[in-house]
Amino acid sequence: xxxxxxxxxxxxxxxxxxxxxxxxxxxxxxxxxxxxxxxxxxxxxxxxxxxxxxxxxxxxxxxxxxxxxxxxxxxxxxxxxxxxxxxxxxxxxxxxxxxxxxxxxxxxxxxxxxxxxx
Numbered sequence: 001x002x003x004x005x006x007x008x009x010x011x012x013x014x015x016x017x018x019x020x021x022x023x024x025x026x027x028x029x030x031x032x033x034x035x036x037x038x039x040x041x042x043x044x045x046x047x048x049x050x051x052x053x054x055x056x057x058x059x060x061x062x063x064x065x066x067x068x069x070x071x072x073x074x075x076x077x078x079x080x081x082x083x084x085x086x087x088x089x090x091x092x093x094x095x096x097x098x099x100x101x102x103x104x105x106x107x108x109x110x111x112x113x114x115x116x117x118x
Contacts, residue, residue, distance in 0.1 A: 062114055073102050 001009070041048050080095050087094075109115060 059117075063117070066109055066114060070106065071100075 019109070076098070077095070080091070084091065084095075
């Protein structure tokens, strides 16, 4: 039984080994010339201003969670579509129930104003 998992274990070990070797080679042969300018935070070409730990409105988190939720649901629909013929009518009915529940949640979030960006 455990022999079935041997290829997965080998891939996992090789992946970790490649990642570790890449990190070690970068540390060993990479340039080390720290300057204050290199240590400064940088994002999108804009010099940061103000404190980095300021409060963020909850609306940003809400939109992010809704995006992730509906994005993951699309993945389920894609996998269902790939296996739709094998699932038959029962699979179609189950996916329609799933999509109806998902759309009810989507309409609820829309009516509550969760998707509004002010």
